[in-house]
Amino acid sequence: MSAFDALMAFQRETEALGQIAGRLSWDQEAAMPKGAAPQRGEEMAAIEAVLHARRTDPRIGDWLAEARPEGPVAAAQIREIQRSYARNTKVPARLAAEIARETSLAHGVWAEARAAEDWAAFEPVLARIVALRREEGAALAGAGGDAYDALIEDYEPGTSAAEIAALFDELRPGLVSLRERILGAEVAVPVLDHGFDEAGQLRLSAELAEVFGYDLAHGRIDKAVHPFSSGSGLDVRITTRTDPRDPFNCIYSTIHEVGHATYEQAVERDFLLTPIGRGASMGVHESQSRIYENQLGRSEAFTGFLFNRMTAVFGEFGIADAREFYRAANRVHRGYIRTEADEVQYNLHIMLRFDLERALIAGDLAVADLPGAWNERFARDFGVPVERPSQGVLQDVHWSAGLFGYFPTYTLGNVYAGCLHEALRAALPDLDAQLAEGHLAGATGWLRDALQRHGGLYLPREVITRACGREPGAGPLLAYLEAKFGALYGV
């Protein structure tokens, strides 16, 4: 067997074990009995230790030195293995196991603290997680490197905090201006104010998942506290949640997760259980979930179709017509919760988190001072005070899971989605006519062919550039938001 083949065979088993670890995480949020958390912590630590040992196996170094990959696919496999090996050999097994154990236990603590509005219960756990991730970031960055940059590299290869900050600086003025004009105009927008039964919401969201191309023979939908997508290849699961008075919560988080899940399902089957058998990065992933949710799902054309489906499922629900429904689905309003934010303000939520977590990892902000810093920044950016931890510092699952460097990829995804949407409109001139009929196959087919099927074959920036025919930038997103919300609010 050649060195390349031996390396790929070894890697295939590692990928399979990685899928198992991912499925355990799914189980933890969608199925696990509450009292199992301590045991699960040990289980996660054990599989993470196995994965860490495999990912740092010195034979990988030998195989890499000898491998002679032929063709672009083999070269991409080697590129990904090289990146992972370089990364993982820098993190001690002890530290990897501690992070796994701590974040597994933290999930239950976070969920209970959020329910009880009890920041103090979560603070020591988060302090330990931040310390562990800082230690990891420092180990990854090496002497003279930046710990937060090193953490970002996991989610968005080739991107630094400084580059992200520069992009955010480019986006921010346009968003702030648009937001202020909209909220200043004080245009009355209809709000759904009705009861929507849970079974109907789950039925409709499952229907929409299939409309957007989700393959339930290779996936499933469950309820969980936080919606997410999990797994690659032949087993890609999503979760959703319901709010009896706000069906948009369930519907749009489902469409969002379907964007992630169909991306994983669309990757070339030849890449199954290989290092490129998954999405290219978190930012590219988010571009898919965002374009499904927003540019497609909240378009005037598609909301016309959705209005009819909702009327069929729930009966009349207090919204006069499709135009009013479109306005309701795109209401820009003051709110605390990132996942419920509109397209105009969403990226401001991200910028807040980016700055705070960057400061936490740099050591410029102590965990004990985090709620104060959050609340001060939120009041400044959004003009309203945070009243409860669940509106603020306890609202997101990410930090309890140890995800630092992940939040900025949401806004990178929005930027990429803006670029892809521009290219998609150029490729499908009659897109609105299709969306109005609930036919998503044209749009999702274009995304599958232009981007999704490639998985990790290309680096993030390259796969976006290939799909769009030009380098990504903030321009298309800002232009789209100005055009859509300028017209909606007459500003």
Add this chain to the structure above:
Amino acid sequence: MSAFDALMAFQRETEALGQIAGRLSWDQEAAMPKGAAPQRGEEMAAIEAVLHARRTDPRIGDWLAEARPEGPVAAAQIREIQRSYARNTKVPARLAAEIARETSLAHGVWAEARAAEDWAAFEPVLARIVALRREEGAALAGAGGDAYDALIEDYEPGTSAAEIAALFDELRPGLVSLRERILGAEVAVPVLDHGFDEAGQLRLSAELAEVFGYDLAHGRIDKAVHPFSSGSGLDVRITTRTDPRDPFNCIYSTIHEVGHATYEQAVERDFLLTPIGRGASMGVHESQSRIYENQLGRSEAFTGFLFNRMTAVFGEFGIADAREFYRAANRVHRGYIRTEADEVQYNLHIMLRFDLERALIAGDLAVADLPGAWNERFARDFGVPVERPSQGVLQDVHWSAGLFGYFPTYTLGNVYAGCLHEALRAALPDLDAQLAEGHLAGATGWLRDALQRHGGLYLPREVITRACGREPGAGPLLAYLEAKFGALYGV
């Protein structure tokens, strides 16, 4: 760190990984999307390969040689590690991985073949599994040893096929005689002939699970094709199934699985994620599920309580009174399905499977001849011809999962349950008064203290002997069946 402590730390991680593999199996039957099977096969093979490598790690041999265990608990841990190490070092990693992959894929094939009544679709898969298990049994047994005995050792340490055959020979005449007298008497017994809505069945079975002491903070109940219990320690899950016209199917399979699950939940917390942190053997396990289901759950006292609960949940359902209900719950009738068999005939179903699988592993019966052999034996033992594979050779999941040597432990469990029931009655003279009120805490508490909490601390025969105060034998089970069914049928 001492050799003993190092060994236990290593073992703890292996146990955690074993729990993960078990949870994957649960997932496969209770949650996995159907199309994921090929990928799951690779995942199971990967984790089995990891487990096999750990269980055969030469360091275990070194640690065992140096370990100086202090006290009976440490000695039992060493005993179990020694047994597992000796077993696993005899099986090549390649063979262990092949068995994992083949049985994972086989499950879907079996389920589809059963639904389609298509033996031919399953035959080549089963042939490969039998060949793999024969190879494994031969490797375990070594020169001059018996392959089937070696497979039994996994489920019931210290028991041979010859010993089981002798026990079965002791049981068989009494069972055959009782069965013939009952069926010959042609006593009319009421049958449930009514619709029972699924939601009510699931609600009632969940209630009964808690009545029998199942802790849902450390467990959950899902629907699956085949009821089973899975996991140890803090995460012990069960599955159940429903039949719209036969609520006993759901109710008694739930109580049965609760017997298994509470055993796992009751093991001393100090034993968590150690080699003795689980039931002592499959036979001892089955003694718990059987005594819960039959000696307790189908007693006249408890069925009186159950009759009232069923009337409350389903309304009047065509059974006149508690006495008639007791008779319906203990109806002895001709039937094809092992899991639906009554206490009198159940062990005859096991004896059939024991003889056939013993012949398969010995090479005295070819897989191609299995349906014929099954049908011939069934007609002889039960007096009716098998008409469809789902009534016969395709009815059980076990062989598709590679479980050879497992079936006889069901009857060992019945024998042990007979012994434990005799001791329980002696210890709790007012047991019937408790059962009539739906108070199971006395009985389950006695079982927990006398047996369940010990987990794998003692060998199977020893833990039964300690709980009962005497060596196990077939006498108590035969006496119990004669007394109960003799009275019920006047024979």
